[in-house]
Amino acid sequence: MRLLLVEDDNHVAAALSAVLARHGFDVTHARSGEEALQALVPEGNGFGVVLLDLGLPDQDGYEVCGKIRKRTSTPVIMVTARADVRSRIHGLNLGADDYVVKPYDTGELLARIHAVSRRTFHEDSAEAGENALLLGSLRIELSTRQVLVDGSVVQLTRKEFDLLALLAQRPGVVFRREQIISEVWRTSWEGTGRTLEVHVASLRAKLRMPALIETVRGVGYRLVAPTS
């Protein structure tokens, strides 16, 4: 997924870009409101989420937020200081979809990125009328909960299917362990870590595509779209 990061401080931008890249995101850095608006032409330009820092040099962050909203429906997450409730309310009123507090908590940032992009994903797929994901030889039928590899059905357990479907929503994007556990097992209990590993191993075995699901050490897993 492509992210547009609008941040005037280069150090923060570099560090954040590096972290996000490790999680599988493709980050473009805009240093000012003007640059950001240009990058979003035409019509969002394929960005999945915009991360907007409110302390921009050339324009008032709120103005930029408003302008982005006018040009595109790409979700916007604004970045604020903790005590700044008024700023947050104002930003949300102007069209931001969510907010994150600086200094960033990485886990929270990623969770929010996924949260706002989930909406548009569902909207997009609803619009397109798709209820199947096609990734090379892999076909995932969301409505019938069937998985086909090269045309033949693969039997998966309930959890295995949920896991695969989640990862397949965003090919290339790293899903953090706790997020997978939250969404698939509906719990925040840390003890389920080994369960996750077991399920991934099982998936790999059943699909006979060992390179499909990549382990990102220390973070989680991601689905690598097959190149065939």
Place this chain on the structure above:
Amino acid sequence: MAAVLLALGVPLAISVAAAQQQTVVVDRIDDTARFAALAQFVTDRPTGSRVKDMPADERRETLQRELESYYDVYGIRAGVFYRNDVPMANAPADWYLPETGEVRDAFAEALLSRRSHDPQQVWPWQRNRLVVASPVIRDGDVVAVVVTDSPTGHMRSQTLHGWIVIGAGEIAAMLLAVGAALRLTGWVLRPVRVLDAVTHRIATGSLKSRVAVAGGPPELRRLARSFNEMADNVEDVLEQQRAFVADASHQLRNPLSALLLRIELLALELPEDNEEIASVRTEGKRLAEVLDDLLDLALAEHAEADLALTDIGALTAERVAAWSPLAEAKGVQLVGDCPATTAWADPVTLSSALDAVIDNAVKFTPEDERVRVSVASNGETSTVVVTDGGPGLTDEELVRIGDRFWRSGRHQNIKGSGLGLSISRVLLAAGGGTISYDHHEPHGLKVTVRVPRSGPAS
């Protein structure tokens, strides 16, 4: 002023008395001269000349009658006496020259052919009489003396009258002067009083107060303008200071963010479950919390309290309820005694302050000990007292607590930035409240939050 009036009034009074006496004396002198003239022709002549005896007796009779009517009308004793004290004529008839006294002295003087010296000043409170004597001279010799002895009653009452007029005049002048002085000092002092009142208001927190430049002498008007300038500068400086703290706290956000993000990247390189990484992340978060608290403090110092009549009993009970789950989880007994009590306070800032205090109390109290919160009021103030069963503080520490960032050396390791109580103190002060610390027996800390019972009398 009074001294000046006295200094001027006394000679005036004296001269009034003297003038009155002088009038009388001059009168008497005239009278004695007249009698002397009459007496001059009434002298014992060597007998033998019958023709001249008769007229002499007639003159003497005339003189006597004169003296007697003089005495009747004026009450002035008068007499003409020969050198040997024998009276030629006298009125009243039983008045003779005394052996000693003023009369005798005057007589003696006159015998020396001098008119008697001016009698001594008779003051209104004396009952003396005025004696004037004149010699009767015939052929250059003093043959007899006319002596008058006047009552001074009338003269004295005239003098007294004059004095009363002077006195009244002086008092009127004094009152006038005092009145003028009061007006003058009022004119000068009123701007000073205004300046004093505004200074007090600024010192107690309403930084926007200024002096209206009006009235008073030009020096004070200049002072008022200078004062306003100074107050503007003070307000600016304080505002800059606050803005600097807020700004600095803000500026630190970006470097801190970059640092924490790099730590995340580092964490990805290390083997999983590395403990150091967890500690580093915690420290980073702690730093972020301090930044936030600093910002809060800067904002709190800027805060203007939103005061209202509040039931602090209910407010405290609510806070106690909010902290109960945490206390329970920790095994600490949190007990509240919160009867309905009114006070003049800002409910938001009071809640924050109570949170800081109760948080502190619960944090430092070990398991199975108790934290007690009591609300009471007496007279002018309402109080919330929080006592805990923790280790308490030494006397030296009691003095330092509430300083920014201060934490007792013994308690450095407990979570928190140390800013909470300092922020509370500032927030409470903005509304006229105070927070104080003391020992709690047998061990622990007693924190007393005081707020005024009622608003300023308007």
